[in-house]
Each structure stands twice: as structure tokens, then as C-alpha cells.
Amino acid sequence: MKWITARRRHPLAGYVVVILALALFGVGYAALAPTTDQAQAQTLAADAPSPEDVDVAEGRKIFDQTCATCHNYDGSGMRTEDGRVIGPDLREVGPAAVDFQVSTGRMPSANPDAQMPRKPMAMSEEDLVNLIAYYNAEIREGRSGADIPYDVPDTAPQRDEFSVNRADFDSEEEYHEAVEEAEAEYEAALEEYEAEYEAYIAGAEDTEMGMKLYLTNCAHCHSWSGGGGALTDGRWAPEIRDASPREIYEAMVSGPGAMPMFADTVIEPDEKQELISYVKTLQDEPNAGGVFDLARVGQVAEGFISWTIGLALIIACAIWITAKQRAHD
């Protein structure tokens, strides 16, 4: 400290301060500047699982354990004696609805009376595949409801889906080999997924169509940014930024909760692709002005900032420049 104090009036001190400040801002900007391609961890688009890969019996077990309490063993739903619905009838909802509810973690639900928020999925991908196979084979009535749009990319493959267990191997060497193999598999799967995701998003060309569809049909609940919003009766429209393209698609064709259904006959699959592409592209858009996007909440947040930061700073300055030593207090 003494060293600085002694030199603060040095003729070059001013230049040093300016250079330091420039360096600080330069480095700071480089660190904070938004990068255009923030990698998205999303998921693998797969084809419909082939019949030999699925285990319907396993699916039945999962259904009976986790779903039947409310939806009944045959999926016909349950009511209390006075007619209140405990679990709705599942026979006509279609596999897209099942996939949507389970993969977004909303089902199995802890409280059937309350709207469920998005959560990590409660079961493994494999369990879900089996569950859906069982649903299709035993519960679904004919071909009612919407099918799962397998050609739309889902969530990205996760590293832990490719993990290997040390106990399965005899030697350390074999284990290491397997780990490397799994890592390579994961990398490949991720790459494949990303390519598919890119292709799906880029496959939409008519921005205007996607924008009009979204702003006309979706934004009045989910808001222009996909940030969600409040609904009547204590419900809310969830934010859709975390949703994968397939989940958005499934939500449209199955109409979960208070959301209306937008069947493929109403908004055609390629229009849905435009819409999803619009949402995802908007989401990836960098924010103006840099660091603080205010979560795209908009005017309420801006007003708050203008008072608490803007005006407060200026008034603090006013207090500073008019301050004087008072006699005592």
C-alpha cells in the first residue's frame, strides 16, 4: 500500500490508471461477451424401438407399480365415490401423452390435485420404452390418441446412460477399456443427436409461419419468450425453454392439463416443425446489451431496475456531491 501511496502523484500515474482500466474492461468484456454458440445439451432422436428391444411384461410391472394406483390396472382411471377424478382414463390419450407426462417428470405425480412442475424423469429411458410398449399393447384403445413423433429430436443422450460398472470386470485393464469404449459411444451418440437436432431446427425455413403460429396460439399463455405465465385458478403455463422439440410436439398433440390440443390435422407436422424451430431459435438468440437479460421478463423487471439501480445510483451521486461536514450529527 505504501508503495502505491508514494507514487500516486507520479507524472505517469494517470496513464497507468488509464491503461489498467482499459485492460480491465478489455479482459472483462472478453470474459463476459456472449458467445453465439452455446452448446445445447439435448437429446437423441431415435426411431421407434423395434419389437425385439422392448419388454412388455416389464412395462406391465412398471405400470402396475407406479401408475395403477390412480389410473387403475386397466388404465380406465379412478374416481372417488362423489365423482371426483383421482386419475383420468388413459385408454384414449395415446402414447404421445404418456411419453410427454413421464419424460417431463410430471408423472408419476405425488399430488394428483395440484399442477405438476417439470422435474427430472422418475424412471430410466429403458423403463419408459417398456411402459409405452405395454401401454400400446394392452391399454390403448385401437389407434386412438396421438403416436409418439419419433422423427422429432428428444433430449440429448446423457453421459451416465453409457456408464459401466467396475464390478462387471475382472481386471482394471478391461474396465478401463470398457470405460473408454462407453465414452466413445457417448460422444458418437451426442454427435449424432446434435446433427439430428440441427437438421430438425434448420429444416424449418419459413420463420414467419412459425412466428405467426406461436404468437397466435401459444404466446398468450407461454409468453412470447417461452417463459411461461400465470393462468386462472392457481394454474400456470410452464416455461418451455427446457422442453425438447419432441416434448413440445407431444404437448401440442396431446394437450396436457389446461392446454388445448393441436392435432396434426390442425397444425400440420411441418408447421409444427416451423413453430418448434421458431421457439428454439428465439431461445438461442443472444440478448441485447450483454450480461443482464432480466430473464426476458420484460417491462416489470426493467421498471424495477430503472428505480433500484438507475435512479438509486443517481440519487446516491446527488447525496455525495452535496454532502458537507455537519456540526455534529
Added chain:
Amino acid sequence: MSKTTQAPKALRGVGNFIDDRFHLAKTGEKNLRKVFPNHWSFMLGEIALYSFIILLVTGVFLTLWFKPSMAEIVYDGSYERLQGVEMSEAYASTLYIDFDVRGGFLVRQIHHWAALIFVASLVVHMLRVFFTGAFRKPREINWLIGVGIFTIAIVEGLFGYSLPDDLPSGMGVRILQGVIMALPLVGTYISMFLFGGEFPGDVIITRLYMLHILLLPALLLALIVAHFMILWHQKHTQYPGTGKTNKTVVGTPMFPGFAVKAGGFFFFTFAVSAGLAGFVQVNPIHLFGPFTPTSITSGLQPDWYMGFLEGSLRIFPNTFDLSPFGYAIPTAVLVPGLGVMGLLFGGLAVWPFLEAWITGDRRAHNVADRPRNAPVRTALGVAGVTAYGVMWLAGSNDILSETFSIDLYLTTYIFRASIIVGPIIAFIVTKRICLGLQRRDRDTLEHGYESGVIQQLPSGEFIEVHKESSQDTVDALLSKPTITSTVLEEEVDDKGVESPHKRKPMGRLRRALAHWYTKDNVSFEGVEPHSGHHLHHSAEEKESAVH
């Protein structure tokens, strides 16, 4: 200070040249020595002035490229995401400012932040003037001008928000149109006239543009100049203290002391606006997309200064809607949309005259009140701020509901209850606090201030040593006026005849108001500064001093 030195020759030459022709030396000297009081709360109006200058400068920059046209074109500018989208020229040219004009985006953001700060500073400035009673004679006209500036600033902001023709601006204009349409008889005509036909038509942007960049700024500028000239002539009020009377002003001379401070303050205001613009996103019109009449989104509000109107619209029940003879009178829009606005601005405009009528006070006041010394006025002000705040919060009820996971309907009921209960509680609490502070002032005056030094007396008792307050503090405390009303004094005239006004309804109302306005007051009568036993407390004396 240093000895007087002559100005450099070049400067003297220029000075003499000007003075020989315009004889400015005398006026100049007088005005350069104009005294500005030293208190931060006198700088609040300046924030408004400086942000207005920033708005003018950035606004001029923006007009160089903005095209106020609603002609539909297909966008092919450099913002890739919206290429091929049909939009109005107004929106396209705003995108052009954002993405093709160097620094355009920054300037647009500065313009928006400065606007938000402009209106906010008007509000705090106005509150300062209200709470210190600086609107009283001789400053009522300047207060009215201030109310005018505030009103026009809000409208100006609304129109500016509407210009880019993006999604929120279109929705804002739609609400404006809804409120206009709610006017009985003339509403539909005004709407058709303003929009040149049905909403949205193809002229509204052009018209709002003219209002936003020409008419309203000109009015604002004229009013601000008038405001400033009157201020210059009447001089500032000042807070009570040593040597501060209704006839003298104490402070820093305009030149050089105050000019340096004010200049620095301007740059600080600019720096904050520019800093916010550089780091915080505001109104990202390129993300919203263009407005079409079929598009609508949740979670969108007007800028903050319209928030209280939005809120009153949201919480006002529609049970009072009338339709006599099949002609709809939508009170649920009319009352909260226009009634509340009328109440706010009307109330503000009328208050100085109402207060003078209640107190019968015709004197000129140049020493400001300390808010605690006018408890009813202060309490009323806080009640008003509370009502405004509740409506303001209600305007963002969907955001609050979502952010804090509260049932949307519940927020409506909470706001409906608090718009009635809140101001009443605020009034009572504030008035009590004011009276409590008055008591404390009396205590300080009598006993000096608490020094923080604890002393043990020979008897074993601990006391806190009080010290004498400074002369300035004593003078400030002693200056407390007693709130009185001439209305209450006019009981009987010198011949013992009761005033005839006393029996008329207006007279009775006036007397009732005067009684309500003046009844609570902590009397300082007979209080001698430092007459308390501040240096030799004993147990009995302390008890007698407390009561």
C-alpha cells in the same frame, strides 16, 4: 481565498466584445451568483432535466433512421432470424437502427433507459416538493406546471413505446384504443378519428410519431423552461436552520461551485443511463417480433409509469358495467382507465389550493416544512403513495403470481382489499410516526442529543450523557411551525356575532377539515433549548422528564 486575478487577455477581449454590445455583465454577474441550496433532495428535479436532455439528444439520433410508416414490407435486412417476415416499415427501420446503424442499438437502449429514469425522477422530485410543502404560496403555479410535465411525460412515454410497431407496442396501442372506446358517446368517434378507421389502420404510427417527436417534446420543453424560469425568479426553498428565513437563501453560488457540481451530475446521469444501456437488455424489439392484430402474449406490461393504470384496470370489478337502453357503458374500463388517471392528476393539481383553503394560509413560504411537522399532509401523501404502489403492483400481478407461485385470482383479491385498507393503515401509521418524531424533536431540543457515552453515577445508577446540539440543529428544531387554521379562529367577529359561513354546508365542511388537519400537534411551547438536565441526571429528574 486567493487574491483577485485578472482574466487572460483573450478571454477579456471576448468578454468586452460581448458586453459592449449586449450589456450582459450585470445580469450575468447577478445570475452567476444565484444561490443554490446544498441538499441532495434539491438535485432530484435536475435528474429529470438531465435525462430529458439525454432523451432529446438520443431521440434526434434515432429520428435519422426511423421511418414512421405502416406500409407492409418483407424484411431482408441483416438480422437473419426475421428475414422474409412481413412487417411494417416502422418495425423494419427500428431493426435497421439496431443492427445496421453503428451504435444504434446502444443509443436506442440509452433512449429507453433515460425515459424510464426521466419519469422516475419526476416522481421523486414531485414527492420531495409535496412532502416539504414547497408547493405552497408563492409556488403553486410552478407546481401546476410540474403536474403538467408529469402528465405529458407519461403520455410521451406511452407513444414512444408504441412507435417501433413490435408486439408489445401494438398491444399497448390496443389498450389505449380500448380505453378511448369506453368513453360514452364520443369514444367510438375519437377512436375512428385517431386511427383513421378501424384498429390498427395504417396511420396511427405516423400520427403518434408526430406527437412523440414534435408536439409533446415541444410542450415539455416549453413547460420545463417556464418551470425553470419561475424557479430562477422565486429561488429555491430551503430547509430550516441557522440563518434560513423566508427572506434569505443560503447555499452555493451558481458559478463556479454549483455549475461544476451540476455539470458533473449531468455526466453521472448520462453515465448511469449509458451503463444500463450497455449491460442490461431493455425492450428487445428484435426478439418480440412484429405486431399483427392476431398476435398476443402473456407476461407483457407497459413501461413502469403506466403500470398503475394497468393495475387499476386489472383489479377493478366488472360488476358495475351498465347498458341502459342497450347502449354499453363499460365502467370497468372507464373508471379505472380514465377515472384513476383523473383522480391522480386532478388530486395533485388541486392539493395546494385545497390545503390553502383548509388552513386559510395566505403567507409566502420559502422555508420548507420538515415532513414530520405537517403530519396530516405527510400521512395523506404516504396514503397516496400506498394506493399508487398497490395499483402499480397489481399491474404486474401475472408476473408476481408466476414468480412467487401465488394463485392469480388470489392476487386480485389481495390487491382489491389492500387498495382500500392499505392507504388507511398507511395514513394512521404515518401520522403516528410524524407525531412521534415531533416528540423526539422536542426531547432533543430540551435535552440535547444522545452522546453514546454511558456514565455511572456515585449512586451506582447508569445514565447516558446527553450533549448540546449544534446551533444549526437547535434552529432547525425551533423553527417548527404550529399547524393552525384561520378558519378555526373566526369564531366570532369583534362585535360578538358568529360568522355566517360557519352555518353553511361548505363552511361546516371547511371547519371540519380544518379541525382534522390541525388537531394533532406536539406543542413546543415553553420549551427552552437545553433546559433539560442533560449533565446531572438523577433518577427522580429522569422520571419527571419522561412522561
